[in-house]
Amino acid sequence: MNWVALAPETNSICATGMRQSPINMVDGVFHMVPSSDIKLEIPDFTEGAEFENLGTTVEVVAKGGSLQLSEANYTLRQFHFHLPSEHLDNGTSIAMEMHMVFETAEKDIAVIGVFIDLDNGGSPATEDPIATPTPTAAAKRRGFHLRRQESSIAPSPTGSFGGVQGFLTVPMIKAPGITSPVLETVFSKVGEIKTPGTRTSTPPLAMGSVVQAIMGGSFQSYSGSLTTPPCKEGVRWFVATQKLQISTATFESVRSVIGFNARYPQNTPGQPNMLQLARAQV
Template sequence: MGLTLGALLLAAWATRTAYASCAHGTFLSPRAEDGTVEVGKFGYTGTIGPLNWAALDSPANGACATGTRQSPIDMVDGVFELLQGSDVELTVNDMPEGAEFENLGTTVEVITQGGSLKVGDKQFELQQFHFHLPSEHLDNGTSQAMEMHMVFQSEAQEIAVIGTYINIADTSAAAPSKRSRVFGRQEAKPPATGAVAATTLLETIFSVVDKIAVPGTKTTTPPLVMSEVVDVLKANAFQIYSGSLTTPPCSEGVSWHVSTARLGITPATFVKARDVIGFNARFPQNKPGEPNLLMVSALGSAAAAVAAIAGAGAGAAA
């Protein structure tokens, strides 16, 4: 087992690879100074997928295989604390001239033009928001159509992320769902099967997603009015926990705020986004504080191999 796991953790490329990730635009993965869009060198399937992220850049990505507070997770009772949106100071500037919208190869990302998140005495500045398909976090065991991640950074280089589920909109729904009353888990948000209306912001952004179908390209969105989403987030609640980036280098200490709100996207727009984004969700990790699933898997595989060898030896001796 030791050799197998060691090979996974010590395999490395000769030079440090640039990653386009949830931390893109932050101190962990700053943007290129010349304005070019850096395409990620990791992926979500095969040898560049999550099972092998730790080996793509060792030891930088070691937490992907050894960390014990990894994200995403299944949002079930006992793994998070509930914080009402009214207790959070959240602002995001409108972008009347539109915003840069780029294809990182691993996701599509909107570069924001100002915004902040203040929780308690900590303030974070909004860097960008991007999308995963399907959702990375599970809602009590259930995957959602998509998930939006708004990435914030503090002066102390701490990272906070707001995660918001995106469902397929009921085209007959005339308005967003009403404010939730947060008295407990079951009333914190509408059921996953509840109807949601299309979110204007998402429809606006993805109206031009076909213009960045090729990784490494960028365009400018139409004008973006952020208040719709901000109002929805503040009218609901956040499920908060300490986790990690969901992409390499899987750094821990990330303050996650998974919203109980639901955004919506029409079926046609979802197909349009899907055809560009593809599949880009890391598999759910263990509960915070529990052993890394890759470590558990390595130990289990080693034990099974030893048992198989012992069984074969006993059979030959007989």
């Protein structure tokens, strides 16, 4: 989507940035960060959490949680969902993707991306690109979703990737998806927030089970961007190799509320922006 045309002054990097997200996560290409190299802690939300429809996605407002990357400490702000997945798994779009958004006191951002598949082993998405969303849908993305996720961030980290130690280039090991009671619990309330701007509260969420599941794998890491305007770069991405799963019925209920809200895959980091290439061919 040509977001720069919607707001040229604020969205220009969407069309010019060379480290844009999402991208195709190809086995053996990215640094693998073992779970032992990061410290992820999220308390159980014993009283539930605020769950709201932002018009661009549905989002759970976090009640604590931290991500420690060597000397950098991040606080969990929220987690939200994209349908289908924004990142590709070796060229394949997965049913959904969860983004757990963390932020430092200096407003630097790290995101843990988690693929969500269906518990029958299938996914309604395919390798074929999905149709570009309508201008109305794209315009919505410039709204409420930005207030929590899209704050100012530092320049793109270099070298040791801004504080993460012990990067390894190791063979990719992918385990079967793990059914997530937490996601099922969250999405059991999605019917209560069908209208943008509405909110509800979830039942208690045992977030420790989510941490345990995704920390059972490793993480593909790269320096990318926010996937919605203003597309600022310098975001530290950690895409989990461990997938979570939900039932087909749950997926369909979520799809009925949020529809399509995924940005199309961008070029490999460091390559020219897709929109620049497209303009050059016109």
